[in-house]
Amino acid sequence: MRRAAVIASGVVILAWGSALVSAGTRLRSVLPPPKTETAVARPQAPAPVVERRRVRAISPGQFVSPIDGPGEALERIAPRPPLGGEDEEKVKVVLLQRPWSGAAGLLAARGRSVRLAGVMPTAVGRRCPSGSGAPWPCGVVARTQQRMLIRNRTVACEQNGADEKAVLVTVCRVGGTDIGGWLVRNGWAEAEPGSVLAELTSTARREQRGIFGDDPRDGLNSRP
Numbered sequence: 001m002r003r004a005a006v007i008a009s010g011v012v013i014l015a016w017g018s019a020l021v022s023a024g025t026r027l028r029s030v031l032p033p034p035k036t037e038t039a040v041a042r043p044q045a046p047a048p049v050v051e052r053r054r055v056r057a058i059s060p061g062q063f064v065s066p067i068d069g070p071g072e073a074l075e076r077i078a079p080r081p082p083l084g085g086e087d088e089e090k091v092k093v094v095l096l097q098r099p100w101s102g103a104a105g106l107l108a109a110r111g112r113s114v115r116l117a118g119v120m121p122t123a124v125g126r127r128c129p130s131g132s133g134a135p136w137p138c139g140v141v142a143r144t145q146q147r148m149l150i151r152n153r154t155v156a157c158e159q160n161g162a163d164e165k166a167v168l169v170t171v172c173r174v175g176g177t178d179i180g181g182w183l184v185r186n187g188w189a190e191a192e193p194g195s196v197l198a199e200l201t202s203t204a205r206r207e208q209r210g211i212f213g214d215d216p217r218d219g220l221n222s223r224p
Helices: 002-030 138-150 179-185 198-206 216-221
Strands: 092-096 100-103 106-109 112-116 155-159 167-170 172-174
Touching (some): 092 112, 100 138, 106 155, 138 179, 172 179
Parallel strands (some): 112 167
Antiparallel strands (some): 100 106, 106 112
């Protein structure tokens, strides 16, 4: 009995094995064959075409204008005169770095002394009368006003050819403001006789500005 069962099991196993073998054969017949890579030849560049012909010789003398007909003669004109006139000379400038104010109308910097042109410097020790009768130190106040105008800035002075002199008498500006004109206009210095600033002195005296008026510090001290 047992022997018959073993034989039957072996027959079943053989049948399954035959079935798997036949299925594998059919599957291989259905699948497409594997692709094989084929080498592709690169196209070769065409050989250059060489034209065999004579080349015309070129020399600079053979170049001509593309415009037909004879060329017109060029006319040379005279250069234009300078914008500021033929006699105008460039003004040289001397820069005074943070100059010291010795008095209203006087400047000094690094051994160079300058007196403002057309201005009579106001002496530091000058005292001016006031409406109350007591004189006030107008010379000291005038120097202070000049110092406040400059405020340790660089002053540009015109060099008018008198550079070899000990004191340079010229026009000086700070921030575009003529220092001498500003002093005379506000009454902190008087203009020299015959100077172009003389009219400013007359106006300052008439309007009692600067040294021609009262001590400006009185108004400041009376404020609450």
